[in-house]
Amino acid sequence: MPDVITDSVSEAVPQTLFDKIQQSHIGELHFKSDTDSQLKAIIAIHNTKLGPALGGCRCIAYPSDNAAIDDAIRLAKGMSYKAALAKVPQGGGKAVIIKPAHPFDRIALYRAFGKFVNELGGRYITAVDSGTSLEDMDEVGQVTPHLSGSNNDGFDPSPNTALGVLAGMKAAALQRYGNSDLHGLTVAIQGIGNVGFSLASLLHKEGVRLLVSDIDSEKLHQARIAFQAEPLAPEQFHAAHCHILSPCGLGGVINSLTLPELHCDIIAGSANNQLSAVEHGQQLHEKGILYAPDYVINAGGLIQVSLGLKRASHSDIVQKTWGISETLQEIFKRAKDQNAPPSTIADQLAEEILYGTALQE
Numbered sequence: 001m002p003d004v005i006t007d008s009v010s011e012a013v014p015q016t017l018f019d020k021i022q023q024s025h026i027g028e029l030h031f032k033s034d035t036d037s038q039l040k041a042i043i044a045i046h047n048t049k050l051g052p053a054l055g056g057c058r059c060i061a062y063p064s065d066n067a068a069i070d071d072a073i074r075l076a077k078g079m080s081y082k083a084a085l086a087k088v089p090q091g092g093g094k095a096v097i098i099k100p101a102h103p104f105d106r107i108a109l110y111r112a113f114g115k116f117v118n119e120l121g122g123r124y125i126t127a128v129d130s131g132t133s134l135e136d137m138d139e140v141g142q143v144t145p146h147l148s149g150s151n152n153d154g155f156d157p158s159p160n161t162a163l164g165v166l167a168g169m170k171a172a173a174l175q176r177y178g179n180s181d182l183h184g185l186t187v188a189i190q191g192i193g194n195v196g197f198s199l200a201s202l203l204h205k206e207g208v209r210l211l212v213s214d215i216d217s218e219k220l221h222q223a224r225i226a227f228q229a230e231p232l233a234p235e236q237f238h239a240a241h242c243h244i245l246s247p248c249g250l251g252g253v254i255n256s257l258t259l260p261e262l263h264c265d266i267i268a269g270s271a272n273n274q275l276s277a278v279e280h281g282q283q284l285h286e287k288g289i290l291y292a293p294d295y296v297i298n299a300g301g302l303i304q305v306s307l308g309l310k311r312a313s314h315s316d317i318v319q320k321t322w323g324i325s326e327t328l329q330e331i332f333k334r335a336k337d338q339n340a341p342p343s344t345i346a347d348q349l350a351e352e353i354l355y356g357t358a359l360q361e
């Protein structure tokens with residue numbers, strides 16, 4: 001089994017709050033506590049150079065307040081980098097609600113959170129994320145307009161995230177095989193959820209042989225009926241013999257235990273934080289496995305939400321999403337020219353856009 005199935009990346013842990021803020025280049029960190037609704041929330045705004053910070057709101061139980069702060073900071077930074085390379089006019093931000101330990105009034109909680117968002121005057125725009133639903137966002141929308149993705153606006157990001165992953169897979173195939181046609185390739189998908197199912201549908205139409213893994217046997221059954229997908233046991237996913245390994249479930253799939261057992265040419269999926277540590281990008285590069293950096297290839301949902309806010313047409317959104325392919329082609333070319341991992345090149349490109357130069361870590 002993989003040693004880490006988590007959404008977090010191991011990094012050196014700074015000692016103080018201001019160390020964390022400075023090391024991550026976080027612009028603003030806001031806290032709200034409201035006793036009546038049991039709201040304890042953090043909003044991290046990483047960077048607003050390109051536009052208002054856009055990023056989802058998580059509501060999960062954390063082992064400590066520090067863990068919640070770290071999550072908000074890390075995710076907000078990731079959103080800045082994602083928006084920069086997706087070329088959308090947004091900054092990066094993220095909200096974290098520490099899930100109340102006791103039974104709580106959902107409507108009161110999300111309205112209190114909505115007031116918190118509203119107090120920031122539009123510098124942060126919230127959205128659905130792990131542990132929150134469109135219904136929760138409906139309550140947020142009762143008290144603030146700074147929201148994207150509720151039952152009212154109909155912005156479901158997942159199908160567009162899947163389209164972006166397809167575009168990214170084609171760029172990776174072009175780089176690896178000299179041909180962007182996926183027909184006849186074998187793709188293993190982990191997680192037949194919102195994104196994974198849409199992706200399987202798109203790949204099936206491309207003539208791909210599908211291997212699928214999920215902890216939910218009903219989803220495997222649906223994928224078999226709809227796409228003739230062959231099931232893989234969850235613990236066998238990373239070692240699947242395939243052309244493209246596509247993590248679309250949780251983060252941390254590429255780690256020190258799974259790396260030696262990989263049998264793929266390309267890794268290209270929607271999951272956030274696929275590398276459990278930064279150095280795994282270098283190790284994939286040394287093994288000759290082409291890695292499509294997660295925050296670049298999974299930007300279709302952000303593109304949908306960002307352009308949706310501006311009432312862009314469906315065809316404009318689709319066109320912008322296919323642009324993920326061009327961005328990845330540029331990253332892969334630079335990576336080849338510099339003999340460097342694509343994950344490093346992506347960070348450098350994002351930092352050049354955000355700061356005018358790549359940062360020295």
Ligand code: NAD
Pocket residue numbers: 005157158159161190191192193194195196213214215216219234248249250251270271272298299301302
């Ligand atoms: P989801 O919850 O709908 O789907 C995740 C699927 O993974 C579920 O079917 C679940 O049963 C399965 N799963 C969980 N643990 C597993 C395991 N150990 N082995 C195999 N399957 C497992 O989530 P989603 O919205 O499809 O998002 C998938 C990933 O893509 C997440 O990492 C998410 O952060 C990322 N992402 C999603 C979007 C989006 O638009 N939804 C955008 C960007 C990034």
